[in-house]
Amino acid sequence: MRNVQPAAPAKREGRLAALDGLRLVAALLVVSYHYVGTARSDLWERPNNEIFTHLYGVAVYGSFGVQLFFIVSGFVICMSSWGRRLSDFLISRIVRLYPMYWVAVALTFTVVYLNRPTADDVHVIFRVHSLSDLLLNFTMAQEAFGVPHIDWVYWTLWAELKFYLLFAIVVAFGVTYRRVLTFCALWMAAAVLFGSLNIPIVNAVVQPAYAPYFVAGILLYCVHRFGSTWLLWGMIAGCLLVAQHQLLVDVRWNSAYVGHSLKWVYAEFLVLAFFGCVAAVALGWTSWARWRWLTVAGALTYPLYLLHQDIGVIFIRSMQGEIAPWPLLAITVGGMLLLAYLSHRLVEVPFAPLMKKALRRSFDAVGRADGPRGPRADPPVVDRSAGQRADVPDPDVVDLLGRAEQRV
Incomplete structure (x- = not known):
């Protein structure tokens, strides 16, 4: 393994299409879990394992696609923040997350409200108990207040948001090789030291269950940027060892939830595959994958993840008995992909640039008021x-x- 030069000049990375493909794989794993892998006895005419015999055995492990999301997120966030100001980092995250999320919250709430369960139809949980709950969901911070998510899949967004806030500390000081490694070491040390203490406020910040995946993604980007070293691969191996232990808890919880005994070894193999796939990207082994459809797949992933669960479940339930299960599953997945594409084209493409421009002006106004030697004067008064x-x-x-x- 060759030595690295931590002081290497910043460079702007091109888009890694293979990461977009991995995002779509992660999203489809989660979709398969919600449509086939759960124990919802009312979703299909018969139990899932009777209708989708072989697919069910794979879909019950689909919830672990979230772990792949977190690894890719660590990689991408580190890559996109290198050489950028804190304001650039914050703007990029806000623009990436919120426009599509706001639309998803409004659309999911409307569909669920219009199809809310009756006494003999409990296929969808209507979680919103007040207007305040609905409005707070637009912040993405509802979990911090103990307010239910409009759609339960949104819990991962809160985990992502906390990761962004932590990494913003590094961005504020300037992203360098040394600072990134220090951040990774400190976060993993905190995850190990405090993980077993079960202190709610500490666990909420440190996220011991998910820290190994975010940190591994960051470290794999360092491999991609600076090359392989024993230090980097040793830290990545440490993340994997901590993650595999957490899988024991995840497997037990998911087994109880889906009503099917999951095997830890299968979950471990899946997570190893996730680490291996992102490592292949980091080492440049997937540089040949430059198909345009991979970029399109990456663009579909976020809206697909936000919209698929409750809306898809309602559609499946409404068509039960009208269409055979296998064709209905294919139609639902295809329909969700189409809805994701339309959402991307009609929401993200037109509104993200406008929002970015407005936020850029706002941050620039702050920058003009706060000169290089500190605050000098407020912006002009209206x-x-x-x-x-x-x-x-x-x-x-x-x-x-x-x-x-x-x-x-």
């Missing part, structure tokens, strides 16, 4: 009575006048 900006001197002029007065 004269509400006249509907125009008040005649406030430019901060640079104020600064020059102040220095002139001192000389006098």
Whole structure:
């Protein structure tokens, strides 16, 4: 393994199409879990394992696709934040997450509300108990207040959001090789030390169950950027060892939830495959995968994940008895992919640039007020009575006048 140069100049990475493909694989694993792998006796005409005999045996492990999402997220966030300002990082995350999420919350709530369960039809859980619950869901922070998610799959977004806030600390100081490795070491140390103490507020921040995946993704990007070293691979191996132990808890929980005894060894093999696939991307072994459809697949992943569960379950339940299970499953997955594509084209493509531009102006206004030597003056004040900006001197002029007065 060759040595690295931690002070290597920042470079802007091209899009890694293989990561987009992995995102879609993760999303489809989760979709298969919700449509086939769970123990919802009311979703299909007969128990899932009777209708989808062989697919069921794979789909029950589909919930572990979330772990692949987290590894890829660590890789991508580290890659996209290198050489960027904190404001750039925050804008990119807000623009990436919120426009599609707001639409998904509104659409899912509407569909579930119009199809809310009756006494003899409990195929969908109507989780919203008040207007306040609904409005708080638009922040993505509802779990922090103990408020139910509109759609239960949104719990992973809260985990992602907390990861972004933690990594923003590194971005604020400037992303360097040394700082990234220090961040990874400290986060994993905290996950190991506090994971067994069961202190709610600490666990909420440290996320011991998911830290190994985020950190592994970050470290694999360092392999991609700087090359292989014993230190990097040793830290990645440590993440994998911690993750495999957490799988014991995940397997037990999922076994109880789906009503089927899952095998830890199968889950472990799946997670090993996830680590291996992202490692292959990091080492450049997938550089040949440059098909355009992979980029499209990556664009579909987020809206597909946000929209598929409750809306898809409602559709399957409404068509029960009208269409045979296998064709109905294919139609539902295809329909969700089409809905994801339309959502991407009609929501993310037109509105994300507008939101990015508006946020950029807002952050730039703060930057003009806070010069290189610290705060100098507030932005211009808006004269509400006249509907125009008040005649406030430019901060640079104020600064020059102040220095002139001192000389006098």
